[in-house]
Amino acid sequence: MATAIGGWFPEKYWIRLSPDLTERVGKGVDWNRFFEPPGRLTEPGSVPIVGLGARAAAPERGDDLGHKANESATRLSVLIPTHEDASLLRRSLPTFLATEPGTLEIVVLNNDPAQDVAVAIGDLARDERVRILDMGFEAGFACAINRGIRETSGEFVMFCNADLFPTSEYLSEMVAFFSRRQAAGAAIGKVLRYELAADRRTDLIDTAGLALNRQRRFTTRGEGERDDGRFDEELEVFAVDGAAMVARRSALETIRFEDEYLDENFYAHKEDHDVSWRLRLAGWECWYVPSALAYHARTTRGLGSTGYLSAVKTFHQNEREKSTLVQINAMKNQWLMLMKNEDVSNLARDFPFILARELMVVAHRLVFAPRSLAAVPMTLRLTRETLRKRRVVKRAQRMSPKALRGWLGDEGRAAVGPRT
Numbered sequence: 001m002a003t004a005i006g007g008w009f010p011e012k013y014w015i016r017l018s019p020d021l022t023e024r025v026g027k028g029v030d031w032n033r034f035f036e037p038p039g040r041l042t043e044p045g046s047v048p049i050v051g052l053g054a055r056a057a058a059p060e061r062g063d064d065l066g067h068k069a070n071e072s073a074t075r076l077s078v079l080i081p082t083h084e085d086a087s088l089l090r091r092s093l094p095t096f097l098a099t100e101p102g103t104l105e106i107v108v109l110n111n112d113p114a115q116d117v118a119v120a121i122g123d124l125a126r127d128e129r130v131r132i133l134d135m136g137f138e139a140g141f142a143c144a145i146n147r148g149i150r151e152t153s154g155e156f157v158m159f160c161n162a163d164l165f166p167t168s169e170y171l172s173e174m175v176a177f178f179s180r181r182q183a184a185g186a187a188i189g190k191v192l193r194y195e196l197a198a199d200r201r202t203d204l205i206d207t208a209g210l211a212l213n214r215q216r217r218f219t220t221r222g223e224g225e226r227d228d229g230r231f232d233e234e235l236e237v238f239a240v241d242g243a244a245m246v247a248r249r250s251a252l253e254t255i256r257f258e259d260e261y262l263d264e265n266f267y268a269h270k271e272d273h274d275v276s277w278r279l280r281l282a283g284w285e286c287w288y289v290p291s292a293l294a295y296h297a298r299t300t301r302g303l304g305s306t307g308y309l310s311a312v313k314t315f316h317q318n319e320r321e322k323s324t325l326v327q328i329n330a331m332k333n334q335w336l337m338l339m340k341n342e343d344v345s346n347l348a349r350d351f352p353f354i355l356a357r358e359l360m361v362v363a364h365r366l367v368f369a370p371r372s373l374a375a376v377p378m379t380l381r382l383t384r385e386t387l388r389k390r391r392v393v394k395r396a397q398r399m400s401p402k403a404l405r406g407w408l409g410d411e412g413r414a415a416v417g418p419r420t
Helices: 019-025 086-097 117-126 141-150 170-180 249-254 271-281 312-321 324-341 344-368 370-396 401-405
Strands: 003-005 015-017 076-082 104-110 130-134 156-160 164-166 184-195 200-207 210-213 218-220 235-237 244-248 285-296
Touching: 076 086, 076 141, 076 170, 086 104, 086 117, 086 164, 104 117, 104 141, 117 130, 141 156, 141 271, 156 170, 156 249, 164 184, 170 184, 170 244, 170 285, 184 249, 184 271, 200 285, 210 271, 244 249, 244 271, 249 271, 271 285, 271 324, 271 370, 324 344, 324 370, 344 370, 344 401
Parallel strands: 076 104, 076 156, 104 130, 184 285
Antiparallel strands: 003 015, 156 244, 164 285, 184 200, 184 244, 210 218, 235 285
16 A cells, blocks of 8 residues: 655645655655645744844955964854664763863754663763753754754854764864854864774775865765875865764854754755855855864765766665665755755856756666655755745855856866865
8 A cells, every 4th residue: 555745745746655665765754844835844842933033244254363262161062863873872972071061062862763862872861961852753864953053052063973983182173273264154074984883993084075066966075085194184165064064153043044054855965065055155164174083984975076977886886775765865955955055157057067967867766766756746845945945045145156166176076175
C-alpha cells in the first residue's frame, strides 16, 4: 500500500512512496512540512512566526583590529544536533568543557525521539553548561540549529556535528580570529578526517573551506588530500562547511528571515552553502583558519575540486552510496538556493554551465535513483515561499554581482579567493 506525502499538497501532485522507500528515507520524517502553506513551517510547540527583526549592518570589508581576544568576556554557544549518534558526544564534550568556565554554553539538540541523550552522555549531562533540548520529532539540521540560536545568547555560535572532534584550541583560536577580523561573519578551522571504525585520526583533509564555480557547484578545498602544509595559510574563502562552522551572531541576524537563520525548507544538506552565500551577499566575509584544528568522521564523500568529467566513476559511486533522503534534499536544496540567492545578471552569464550541471544530475538520478525525483514537486511547492525569502535576501544584499563573479572558478579549478 502506498504512502502519501503532503497533507497540505494538492492531491493531484501527491508523491506516492512504497513502504520500503519510507523505511529507507527515514521513519518519523515530517514530510508534510515541505508542503505546508507559508507561515506554518514551525516545530511542534513553537510560537507563530512573526515579522522581521532589526538588521545590523555588516562592517566594511577587510576591517582588522589586530588585538587579542578577551576570552573571559566572550560567550560561545555550541549547538550540536544529534540523531542516533549521541554516544559520540562522550568524546567531544570533555574537550569543549575544558574551555574557561563562564564563557561557554552547549546545547545538544535531539532530533531522534527514540534516543535518550542524557543516558548516552552520562555524567556530562550534569554539567551546568550543557543543556539538552528534545525537538520531539526528526526536525532536521536546519530546524534544530535555528532553535538552538534562538535559545542561546553567545556572541559566537558554533554549528557542530555530533561526529566532530575538535582539539582543545579550536574555540580559543576561533575567538581570537573573530576579534581580529570584525568583517568575518563565519569561519571554519582545518578539519581532518577521522576514521570512526578504527577510532583514529588521519592526516587527510576533510575540509579547508568551500569554493564555488560557474556551475554553482560548491567544492571542498583539499578534500581527501594529505595535510602536507599546502593548507596552512589563513585565507578568505567563499563559504564554510557546517560541520564545524563558527558564526558571529550579529552576522546571522542580518540574514534572518522571520525566525529562521538557516532555511528550514532545506531540512538537511547544503544549508551551510546557503547560509554562507547569504552572509556574503549581506557583506560579510567567510574565512578558513588553519590554526583551529578538528577531526570529522564524515559519512559521505565528495569529489573535492575534481571535475565531474574527470571522475565519472567516483561521482557515480558516491551518488549510489547516498540515501534517498540525501539525494532528494541535495537536488531540492540546490534549486531553492539558486532561486533565492542568484543574481539575474550572473545567472544569464553562466546559464549554460548551470543548466549543464543540473541536467547531468537529473539524468543520473532518472536512471539510477528515480525515486529521488520527488525533489521536483517539492521544489515547485516551495517556490512561492522561496521567492518571498529571495526578496528579503536581495533587500539586504551589499555584494555586487560583479564582486561575486570574482569568486567563481571554472569547473575543476575553483577560485580560492576573489579574482581581479
